[in-house]
Amino acid sequence: MKFSFKLVLALVILFFLYLYIFKRGGIFIKIDSDNIIVDSQESDHEIIKEFAKGMKSDNYLNAINHKSENLNKENNEYQKINYDFEKLLKYTEIEQIINNLNKSEIVAVELIGKSVDKRNIYSLSIGKGQKHILFNANIHAAEVANTMYIVKYMADLVNKYEANDEKIVKLLKDVKIIVIPSSNPDGYEACLFGVNSINNKKLYIYENKDNIIFKTYKGNANGVDINRNFPSQHGGLYYQDNELSEVVSTKPSIGYFDYYPGESLGSEPETKALMYWFNKYLKEAYAFIDLHSAGRVIYSGKPNLSDKLNSYSYNLAKIVSNITDYEAYGKEAEDVGIGNDGTATDYATEIVSDFKFSEKTGRLTANKYQNPEVKDVNFGAITLESLEEYTFELSTIKKEYYNKNLAKVYTSLIESYK
Ligand SMILES: [Zn+2]
Incomplete structure (x- = not known):
């Protein structure tokens, strides 16, 4: 008894001790004062509604410090890749192309995370330069075209490098092009090849397959819009006196203009993979291009950031617009405080502007709310929407690539550092 x-x-006693240590994150997490954690001076006087919770600081640190793997290089030689939109590529076929690209000495492939349904998420680095430009494709499930565009572009680029094309060899000495071909591979596969390609039948996307409109579906396998799930300054928030934007949703997406940020920001494995990627590569970067595909427009404005960043971003948008006739939007086109934030470009531009994670808000913060002056940077980010509307039709996808000269668009963006 005794x-x-x-x-x-x-x-x-042990249990409470464990809780105490775990809650504080002391034993498991090294506090990295470079990245975090400031005692935020953020005032919340104008922010009254939070419809997605902020991120816990230990989660945040885990996300940006996670270990990634480099894909081993096979010893056999690079083979020229011929892809000209003959077919819609399955994700496994994209992986084969990635493996082949990896055989070139100018390419390095990194596995930066896994999707909800356990597909690999890759980042390819092409080039040896000190200046970095980042491309991300397919964060929205149904926007599959831009995955094929950037795969086609990378294949042609590396083919030319391998054939000793002088211009490309020189370019890749100056820059490093860092590409995520698909940051939503579950969505890619489900939209293009049917929801039966989802392995885990218990996931939201499979269980709700009869209600989901796959033609315009944006979410990941949990129904979360990765592109609203970032812990950016205004992610998951809206202001006093504002209504929540009608395109924003407070429940999982069914695929019609219902951006759902999740219950908590940074909750999704795809978001975490991107956060890691941004924190690793943005320090040397001059641009981030987020590739989407619906609407033939380019968004570049960030009202909470510096004029310099906004004009740099708008210049990138104009580069695209001059070649394609897509419409370029700047800062004036952005609505602040209606719940539409938390995007990849929000997070990326705030990281570059030296925002820090705040334990108090669970989001990034300028840490000088009273002083709205934000760090000036030579950096821009755009959301580039190709195609008139959502489509899985190969001939329409192919036509846009050639008619709008998207290869020239990507090259001009890469050369924009000059
Ligand atoms: Zn999109």
Whole structure:
């Protein structure tokens, strides 16, 4: 009797000790003062509604410090890749192309995370330069075209490098092009090849397959819009006196203009993979291009950031617009505080502007809310929407690539550092 009482007491004490340590994150997490954690001066006087919770600081640190793997290079030689939109590529076929690209000495492939349904998420680095430009494709499930565009572009680029094309060899000495061909591979596969390609039948996307409109579906396998799930300054928030934007949703997406940020920001494995990627590569970057595919427009404005960043971004948008006739939007086109934030470009531009994670808000913060002056940077980010509307039709996808000269668009963006 006595013995078991002591044992129970010891267990209870151990349990509370464990909770204490775990809650504080002390033993498991090294606090990295470079990235975090400031005591935010962020005032919340104008922010009254939070429809997605902020991120816990230990989650945040885990996300940006996670270990990634480099894909081993096979010893056999690079083979020229011929892809000209003959077919819609399955994700496994994209992986084969990635493996082949990896055989070129100018390419390095990194596995930066896994999707909800356990597909690999890759980042390819092409080039040896000190200046970095980042491309991300397919964060929205149904926007599959831009994955094929950037795969086609990378294949042609590396083919030319391998054939000793002088211009490309020189370019890749100056820059490093860093590409995520698909940051939503589950969505890619489900939209293009049917929801039966989802392995885990217990996931939201499979269980709700009869209600989901796959033609315009944006979410990941949990129904979360990765592109609203970032812990940026205004992610998951809206202001006093504002209505929540009608395109924003407070429940999982069914695929018609219902951006759902999730219950908590940074909750999705795809978001975490991107956060890691941004924190690793943005330090040397001059641009981030987020490739989407609906609407033939380019968004570049960030009202909470510096004029310099906004004009740099708008210049990138104009580069695209001059070649394609897509419409370029700047800062004036952005509505702040209606719940539409938390995007990849929000997060990326705030990281570059030296925002820090705030334990108090669970989001990034300028840490000088009273002083709205934000760091000036030579960096721009755009959301580039190709195609008139959502489509899985190969001939329409192919036509846009050639008629709008998207290869020239990507090259001009890469050369924009000059
Ligand atoms: Zn999109």
